Amino acid sequence: MKESNLKGIPYKNLKGRTALIKFTPDIEVAKYKAAPIRTSSGIRGQIDEVCDKNKIFSSVAKREGIAKCTFEKGICMSDIVFMRMLRQVEVPRFYSPFSAALEPRDCIVPDNNKEKVIF
Helix, strand or coil: CEEEEEEEEEEEECCCCEEEEEEECCCCHHHHCCCEEEECCCCEEEEEEECCCCCCCCCCCCCCCEEEEEECCCCCCCCCEEEEEEECCCCCCCCCCCHHHCCCHHHCCCCCCCCCCCC
16 A cells, blocks of 8 residues: 545635535545545645536536535635545565576585584
8 A cells, every 4th residue: 555645626616615626637536535635725624525417516517536625714726635545556576586596405515603504
């Protein structure tokens, strides 16, 4: 798992402390409902819901990556919104056969200063 920040910009300011935020890259925001978010000016908030066609936001028309968010106080259109999230990352496997550099067991000479290794 890797911690990363997802960036978003205000798409539209609604009444008071509520705004529509468009996150990039486009993700399915429904997975992150009630996730804490923070603006570049330090205002905290959380994701309330995903925009649907049936809601007031018919102009948005259920685009992926746009969510209705509530903040402690009003935000500016110039603010950048950050959401911290954990992503699953596939770790590349590294395999290097090292057997070609080893000598055969018959050629191993024990060192007298150390304990003898018995095979």
